[in-house]
Structure formats: C-alpha cells, structure tokens
Amino acid sequence: MYSNKFEKITKGYITKLRLVHNESLKNNFYGVEII
Known part of the structure; x- marks a missing residue:
C-alpha cells in the first residue's frame, strides 16, 4: 500500500x-521565432 502510494506520487x-x-x-x- 505504501509503496504503491509513493509510486503514484512519483509518477x-x-x-x-x-x-x-x-x-x-x-x-x-x-x-x-519572434527574434
């Protein structure tokens, strides 16, 4: 659960x-382009 949550935050x-x-x-x- 913790690592999954961490993975989501990182992604x-x-x-x-x-x-x-x-x-x-x-x-x-x-x-x-402008220049």
Missing part, C-alpha cells in the same frame, strides 16, 4: 515536470 511528479519542461521548450521556441 505524478515526473509527469508534472515533463509538462513544465515541454512548456518551457515551447516558450523558448516561440521566443526564438
């Missing part, structure tokens, strides 16, 4: 990081 955290990373990549891409 959620990694997914969140990935989303944030993708957003920053998009912003950098648009920033380059």
